[in-house]
Amino acid sequence: MTKLETRAYSSYSRDALKLLAQMIRRARIERKLTTQELADRAGISRGLIQRIERGDPGCAIGAVFETAAIVGVRLFDADQPTMAAHLSANNATLALLPKSVRPSGKVKDDF
Amino acid sequence: MTKLETRAYSSYSRDALKLLAQMIRRARIERKLTTQELADRAGISRGLIQRIERGDPGCAIGAVFETAAIVGVRLFDADQPTMAAHLSANNATLALLPKSVRPSGKVKDDF
DNA sequence: ATTATATGGGCTATTTATAATCCAAATCGG
DNA sequence: CCGATTTGGATTATAAATAGCCCATATAAT
Numbered sequence: 001m002t003k004l005e006t007r008a009y010s011s012y013s014r015d016a017l018k019l020l021a022q023m024i025r026r027a028r029i030e031r032k033l034t035t036q037e038l039a040d041r042a043g044i045s046r047g048l049i050q051r052i053e054r055g056d057p058g059c060a061i062g063a064v065f066e067t068a069a070i071v072g073v074r075l076f077d078a079d080q081p082t083m084a085a086h087l088s089a090n091n092a093t094l095a096l097l098p099k100s101v102r103p104s105g106k107v108k109d110d111f
Numbered sequence: 112m113t114k115l116e117t118r119a120y121s122s123y124s125r126d127a128l129k130l131l132a133q134m135i136r137r138a139r140i141e142r143k144l145t146t147q148e149l150a151d152r153a154g155i156s157r158g159l160i161q162r163i164e165r166g167d168p169g170c171a172i173g174a175v176f177e178t179a180a181i182v183g184v185r186l187f188d189a190d191q192p193t194m195a196a197h198l199s200a201n202n203a204t205l206a207l208l209p210k211s212v213r214p215s216g217k218v219k220d221d222f
Numbered sequence: 223a224t225t226a227t228a229t230g231g232g233c234t235a236t237t238t239a240t241a242a243t244c245c246a247a248a249t250c251g252g
Numbered sequence: 253c254c255g256a257t258t259t260g261g262a263t264t265a266t267a268a269a270t271a272g273c274c275c276a277t278a279t280a281a282t
Contacts, residue, residue: 013176016186062168065124075127
């Protein structure tokens, strides 16, 4: 039985997922890595590599990101120092933001 | 009991995960959305939103990407048409690549 | 063509994530 | 300060992912 769709995904997140999956697969092949070799390096099973390269939404994001990192796919188009910079910058901004949110009035969206 | 570390993650993928988590949390607060409201919109539980904003590697990537999309966090710094373009470009490239990989000789890496 | 092997897919057992609670503490608006 | 509510964290039952097999097919190198 093919599992029939449990959740709904926006086309945006579905495309992002597919794109990441394709980039990983392409990078793996270009680096001449076997699915098994990649699985071993990532510490996961070959079957999971297959699901990752298929863009399965149910895969653990940690496994996907780790796999991407191994084959050299850059998330956020950024290297580590750049990401670290963004992290601390975001931390600073987050510190200034309210710690809990009150939906003022009835409006939930701004546009 | 705090679950003791099962897997190892590279610092790169851990940072990428944290960064995405922070961007989501920041975007949610800036949009004045309650964790419950965001959970409802994403079709997931509030507890999962908390783990997503904590950068938990075990979260399903579909749930994370969907949540990001809802609060307006752009994956790959790209809008939908841009991603679609990358998708088809990648498809074309993949078609030219070998369909299966043979580790030539003993070398697994190229550098 | 032949041979070795990579890939795709299915299957089951086990681990893990997720939902749905509930509670205590923190936070914000009045 | 007070009251309402958001948030964080724990717990438990359920659902789902993952690992580890297996087999058939496709692919690539010789």
